[in-house]
Ligand SMILES: Cc1cc2nc3c(=O)[nH]c(=O)nc-3n(C[C@H](O)[C@H](O)[C@H](O)COP(=O)(O)OP(=O)(O)OC[C@H]3O[C@@H](n4cnc5c(N)ncnc54)[C@H](O)[C@@H]3O)c2cc1C
């Protein structure tokens with residue numbers, strides 16, 4: 001076995017999987033490093049040195065990015081659909097339209113907390129399983145090959161994923177396909193599934209709980225006052241609620257939110273910014289209505305929808321009947337969303353976090369990397385969010401500061 005470096009510099013690898021998908025000799029597989037971060041490794045006994053893996057790698061061959069043409073705040077007309085989605089339900093509405101056309105949708109499904117991966121969906125029930133942001137790196141496996149087969153068979157395809165996954169798919173396909181729509185997520189970064197498992201093991205110790213195959217986790221949910229982050233354990237198949245541990249009391253979500261557990265390359269992400277890689281971009285419309293008026297209720301979750309290409313505009317105009325759309329400005333979207341401005345900043349104590357994670361585990365790593373005063377600050381801010389007038393004031397001040405920085 002030889003490592004990632006033979007394809008691209010390790011610190012630039014996003015684990016997008018384009019190399020593994022393109023290798024006709026199945027010589028490349030993703031391997032976990034000591035902490036669980038995925039990197040491709042080449043089985044030299046299978047490799048014929050054709051160079052295809054290097055030829056498709058998006059880290060070596062950056063893709064063209066597109067400046068958004070239109071910006072919308074979007075919510076599903078279907079109340080249930082909106083309530084069960086992470087923000088306004090934009091992903092589900094687009095998916096629903098593509099399925100109605102007889103097409104297929106690719107996205108991230110959590111079968112249980114041990115199995116979080118990209119899958120191919122052909123029915124509405126499958127689409128429901130894609131709902132919800134899974135704040136870990138989704139395993140794309142050999143999905144890109146399957147997308148290619150679908151396109152060759154003349155099917156319409158919708159692919160939803162992180163921008164680096166969309167880039168991986170596009171580089172793998174190597175040419176534009178009329179039948180393909182890509183949707184990238186505004187992305188803060190991803191953390192390894194192995195660290196999530198460590199968190200679940202912490203929860204499991206000393207508690208009566210089902211085996212992991214029957215355990216499902218939510219990473220965020222809607223509370224009366226807006227979005228709540230944390231780890232919420234549910235028992236399958238009914239998804240009966242077992243326990244919720246909110247941010248910043250759960251170590252996994254705290255390490256994710258503070259960027260301590262993100263992949264190193266996420267701190268220099270080339271897709272963080274307003275020029276985008278997908279036909280459409282979805283995210284949370286943070287700050288909507290804080291400085292300019294809106295008719296939408298932000299507390300119930302509103303999706304940000306960026307239209308980046310003519311193809312994306314075409315999909316939205318066809319699927320748009322399922323949405324309530326409000327046209328907004330790019331400046332407003334960027335002002336409220338840090339990852340439309342720049343990549344997540346590498347935390348100062350990230351090396352400490354990683355070292356202690358290796359030696360003593362997740363809880364100790366968080367305690368070592370996050371001073372008590374920071375925990376207190378994070379906890380106070382979370383509590384303040386429940387008191388809406390204070391939240392509104394807090395948001396306005398933050399947005400005004402961002403506005404001053406932009407101008
Ligand atoms: C790791 C991650 C980081 C994010 N960071 C930000 C951010 O910084 N700012 C922001 O505004 N929004 C961010 N988002 C997007 C946000 O959480 C919502 O997904 C988005 O607002 C769309 O919500 P929705 O209601 O349309 O659909 P949802 O119900 O959230 O469904 C969204 C789609 O996301 C896909 N998906 C879910 N988890 C993953 C995953 N791990 N990898 C790839 N695809 C996945 C599913 O296939 C689904 O189609 C992030 C999402 C993820 C997964």
Ligand code: SF4
Pocket residue numbers: 004007008012013014015016017018019020040053056057058059060168
């Ligand atoms: S193609 Fe993707 S996974 Fe492979 S080396 Fe390049 S960035 Fe890493």
Ligand code: SF4
Pocket residue numbers: 022023024025026027028042046047048049050051052053054
């Ligand atoms: S050089 Fe060719 S055969 Fe070797 S790992 Fe890369 S794609 Fe596979």
Ligand code: SF4
Pocket residue numbers: 014162163164165187188189190263265266267269270271272
């Ligand atoms: S931050 Fe960038 S590199 Fe990291 S997962 Fe998101 S899109 Fe990929």
